[in-house]
Amino acid sequence: MIRDITCIACPLGCEIKVEDTEKGYLITGYTCLRGKDYALQEVTDPRRILTTTVAVEGGVLPLLPVKTDKAIPKDMIFKCMEEINKIKVKAPISLGDVILENILNTGANLVACRNLDVRK
Amino acid sequence: MEYDCIVIGGGPAGLAAAIEAKDNGADKVCIIERDRELGGILNQCIHNGFGLHEFKEELTGPEYAYRFIEEVYKRDIDVYLNTMVMDLSKGKEVVALGEKGLMNFKAKSVVLAMGCRERTAGAIGVKGFRPAGVYNAGMAQRLINMEGYLVGKEVVIYGSGDIGLIMARRMTLEGANVKAVVEIMPHSSGLNRNIHQCLNDFNIPLLLSHKVVEIHGKSRVEGVTIAEVDNKFNEIDGTREYISCDTLLLSVGLIPENELSQKAEVTLDPRTKGALVDSNMQTEIPGVFSCGNVLHVHDIVDFVTRESRIAGRNAARFVRGELNNSKYVDVYAGDKLNYVLPQRIALDDENGALICFRSRKIYRNPTVKIYTDDKLLKEKKYKIIVPSEMIQIPLKSDVIRDVKGSIRVDIEGEEND
Numbered sequence: 001m002i003r004d005i006t007c008i009a010c011p012l013g014c015e016i017k018v019e020d021t022e023k024g025y026l027i028t029g030y031t032c033l034r035g036k037d038y039a040l041q042e043v044t045d046p047r048r049i050l051t052t053t054v055a056v057e058g059g060v061l062p063l064l065p066v067k068t069d070k071a072i073p074k075d076m077i078f079k080c081m082e083e084i085n086k087i088k089v090k091a092p093i094s095l096g097d098v099i100l101e102n103i104l105n106t107g108a109n110l111v112a113c114r115n116l117d118v119r120k
Numbered sequence: 121m122e123y124d125c126i127v128i129g130g131g132p133a134g135l136a137a138a139i140e141a142k143d144n145g146a147d148k149v150c151i152i153e154r155d156r157e158l159g160g161i162l163n164q165c166i167h168n169g170f171g172l173h174e175f176k177e178e179l180t181g182p183e184y185a186y187r188f189i190e191e192v193y194k195r196d197i198d199v200y201l202n203t204m205v206m207d208l209s210k211g212k213e214v215v216a217l218g219e220k221g222l223m224n225f226k227a228k229s230v231v232l233a234m235g236c237r238e239r240t241a242g243a244i245g246v247k248g249f250r251p252a253g254v255y256n257a258g259m260a261q262r263l264i265n266m267e268g269y270l271v272g273k274e275v276v277i278y279g280s281g282d283i284g285l286i287m288a289r290r291m292t293l294e295g296a297n298v299k300a301v302v303e304i305m306p307h308s309s310g311l312n313r314n315i316h317q318c319l320n321d322f323n324i325p326l327l328l329s330h331k332v333v334e335i336h337g338k339s340r341v342e343g344v345t346i347a348e349v350d351n352k353f354n355e356i357d358g359t360r361e362y363i364s365c366d367t368l369l370l371s372v373g374l375i376p377e378n379e380l381s382q383k384a385e386v387t388l389d390p391r392t393k394g395a396l397v398d399s400n401m402q403t404e405i406p407g408v409f410s411c412g413n414v415l416h417v418h419d420i421v422d423f424v425t426r427e428s429r430i431a432g433r434n435a436a437r438f439v440r441g442e443l444n445n446s447k448y449v450d451v452y453a454g455d456k457l458n459y460v461l462p463q464r465i466a467l468d469d470e471n472g473a474l475i476c477f478r479s480r481k482i483y484r485n486p487t488v489k490i491y492t493d494d495k496l497l498k499e500k501k502y503k504i505i506v507p508s509e510m511i512q513i514p515l516k517s518d519v520i521r522d523v524k525g526s527i528r529v530d531i532e533g534e535e536n537d
Contacts, residue, residue, distance in 0.1 A: 008313035012504050031503075048317065051167045051180055052293055053265055060156075062268035065166035065182050074321065081293055095186055113166065114182035 005042050009034040018043045047071035050080055051113075054099060059091030059116045066099055068108040076106055084110065091118045123198075124439045125432075126214055126227040127151045128205050128380065131160020132421050133412020133428040134233035135188035140432030141231070142195050146439045150198035150225075152205055152216055158192065159185035160235055162421065164262045167286055169313075173422035184421060208384040210405060229407045229435040232381055232395065233428065236413040239373040244278075247334045253341030257283040257371040261290070270294055272367025276344050277301045278332050280308040280315075282419065282508075284371025289318035291369075298324050299363050302346050304331045304353055307482075309508050311419075332368070333360065341366055374417045384408060391459040392416040398448060398464040399473035401431035407438050416461055416476070419510055423476070426512065430474060445469050449492070449523055454530025456480055458507065465520060465527060472517040479505045479531055486533025488513060492523045505531060 007014040007030065016039040019026040025043065030036045041047070049071050053063040072080060080103055089099055093116040100110040124146040127138045130153030142149045157163065162170070165181030172178060175187070192199065203218030214225040238256040255263075255271055261283065263269045273296050277284045280303040288298045301319060306329050308315055319326055327346065333355060334345040348359035376394045378386075386403045387396045394415040395403040401411050411431035412424045437443040445466035453460040460477040475490065483505045490498045490513070497519050505511060520527075 006312065006316060008316050010503070013312045048321070049168050049178070053166060055268075061266055063266060065180060065265065067166075067168060067180055077293070077321075095183065113180045114163070114186060 003043050005039045007035040007038055009038050046074040048074055048077060050077055052081065052084055054084055054110075055088045056093070056116060057088055057090045058118055059093070060119050061116060064089060064093055064099075064116050065113040066110050067113055068103065068106070069111050070106075070108040072103070072106040072108050076104060080104055080106070091116050121223070122226045123148045123150050123228070125149045125229045125231065125435045126212075126225055127231040127233055127432075128208070128214070129153065129160065129233035129235055129412075129414070130155070130158040130199070130201075131233065131235050131412065132162055132185065132188065132424045133235065133414070133431075134158075134160070134231065135185070135192055136425045136428035137231040137233055137409070137411055137432035137435065138197050139188065139191050139195065140429045141229075141436045142197055144433045144436035146229070146436040148198075149195075150200060151192065152200045152203050152214070154202070154204040156202055158189045158199065158201070161258070164258070164265045165286075166265050167290075170421050173420070174425055181421075188425075205380055208380045210385050212384075212407060227407075228439045229409065230384075231428075231431050231435050232378075232386070232403070232408065232410040232414055233412050233431075234377045234380060234414040236374040236376045236417055238370070239375060241370060244370070244372050246278075246332050248336065249338050251335065251337040251339055251341045253337070253367045254335065255367065255369055257281075257287045257369045260367075260369050261287055264290060264294065270296065271369075272296060272341075272365075274299065274365040275367045275369060276332070276346075276363055276365045277369045277371060278344075279303065279371035279373070280305075280310050280326060280328075281371045281373070282310045282314050284369065285310045285314040285318040287369055287371070288324050289322060292322045292324065296367075298322070299365055300325045300327050300346075302327050302330045302332055304329070304349060306351070311508065331355070335368060336362075341368055344368055374413065376414045376417065378414060381410065381414070386410070389459070389463060392461065396464070397462045398445075399430075399462045399466050399469065400434040400437075400443065400445070400471075401427065401462070402434060402438070402443070407435075409435050409438075416459070419508060423510060423512055427474065427476070430471075433471075450526045451475070452526060452528045453477060454528055456483070456531040457529060460529045465515075465523075467520050467523055470517050473515045473520060475513045475515060475529060476510055477529055478510055479507050482506050482536045483531055483533040484536045486531045488529065488531055490515065491528045491530075493525045497523070497527070505533075 016029040097112040162181035162185035170184040207215040343364040395410040409431040411428040447467040
């Protein structure tokens with residue numbers, strides 16, 4: 001099977017082909033090593049950093065921006081969103097606070113991306 | 121109240137400018153911000169990808185902002201929040217409305233860092249009523265990411281700039297059904313990376329060479345009619361298609377917010393819609409500087425920071441009486457550039473100049489050449505130059521010191537669409 005991947009490493013947007021052969025993956029069309037690595041990663045284990053918000057109680061804002069501190073498998077994105085939507089945190093919160101540890105055993109922690117003070 | 125330097129706007133541009141002005145010897149510095157906190161647009165940009173140039177790591181918008189907000193509060197810089205500047209005069213008098221009522225300021229130098237705002241439905245002339253459910257993409261971003269309202273459930277996005285693409289992913293993650301991103305141009309104006317990670321990852325169709333011809337619904341959006349367009353953007357007969365939706369997000373461009381600059385009689389460039397500046401980011405009014413999205417719309421915040429530091433540093437030099445350049449030449453954009461900044465370069469400045477420009481089209485393997493008359497001052501090769509990505513090239517002082525005529529910047533290379 002051949003997969004076509006448009007590289008995102010830079011604006012060139014090389015069209016890379018990854019072919020699954022008996023001798024392993026045959027990668028063509030890349031113009032730099034970053035592109036080759038990206039294409040292989042996309043075919044074998046695509047991952048993304050997930051950024052979203054969680055509900056906050058008693059904060060100056062009703063939402064706290066959060067991110068996974070590591071990239072998680074792409075097919076776990078919606079499952080993680082479900083978990084994240086169950087949470088409600090209490091202000092005050094500091095940037096870097098761990099909101100959820102090892103989310104769904106992905107090895108990634110969900111961390112706060114800003115300080116959030118208590119609403120007066 | 122008197123200040124050495126008043127920075128109008130507390131977004132990424134204002135933050136960097138204020139820190140730099142303070143660190144370079146402007147004694148009394150303040151930031152006037154109309155929102156309830158510093159950080160500007162970054163606070164609602166909760167996705168990552170900020171700071172690759174500046175910090176060599178990928179941060180979210182709020183994290184990038186915090187690195188600068190922290191530095192502002194470490195210094196003796198006055199911050200006025202919930203305060204809107206109402207008037208700015210040529211003589212650098214500032215009138216602002218804040219929590220304690222009307223305030224009058226007098227400044228030795230002013231940094232204009234007001235940012236930009238979104239083009240609205242009126243600017244693109246779509247037929248229909250004015251139902252609820254038509255939002256600018258950035259407005260929807262603020263409502264969803266900061267205020268806690270999901271603006272709709274069945275969404276069409278018009279315009280494939282980066283904000284539109286980011287919002288397509290964001291609304292999908294929050295459970296909305298994004299039916300299509302409609303783009304009038306034959307290519308997206310957003311980054312490749314965003315097309316891939318915001319649309320392809322979620323199977324959201326990108327309809328190139330299409331426009332929204334009508335918005336349906338009277339009290340709430342019920343749907344939109346789209347059609348394919350030819351290369352002159354005219355509708356092609358028989359291509360109309362109806363998409364039912366309750367929300368239309370518009371991501372159709374940004375306009376620098378220069379009403380205050382105009383009150384102070386700062387001359388604007390019709391192409392960038394921002395001030396005319398020299399290489400010290402000084403406008404035609406001595407002591408008034410401009411930087412960030414109010415000067416020209418940027419795609420990368422790291423470049424805003426870089427440019428705003430120049431403005432802040434020179435605001436401080438102006439206050440100390442050290443900004444005494446006397447030799448200036450004009451800078452022109454060649455045919456292949458959309459615009460170039462700054463419009464004038466001070467030849468006798470120890471810090472040289474930072475050239476910024478955007479190309480009109482896509483060029484593969486181009487060389488950027490910077491000339492004065494027929495003499496080549498600097499050239500730089502690129503793998504690719506695209507209109508959606510601004511290019512910055514620094515010119516050292518020894519390169520420009522002996523220039524006599526004007527400076528021209530252009531691209532040589534094969535066009536590619």
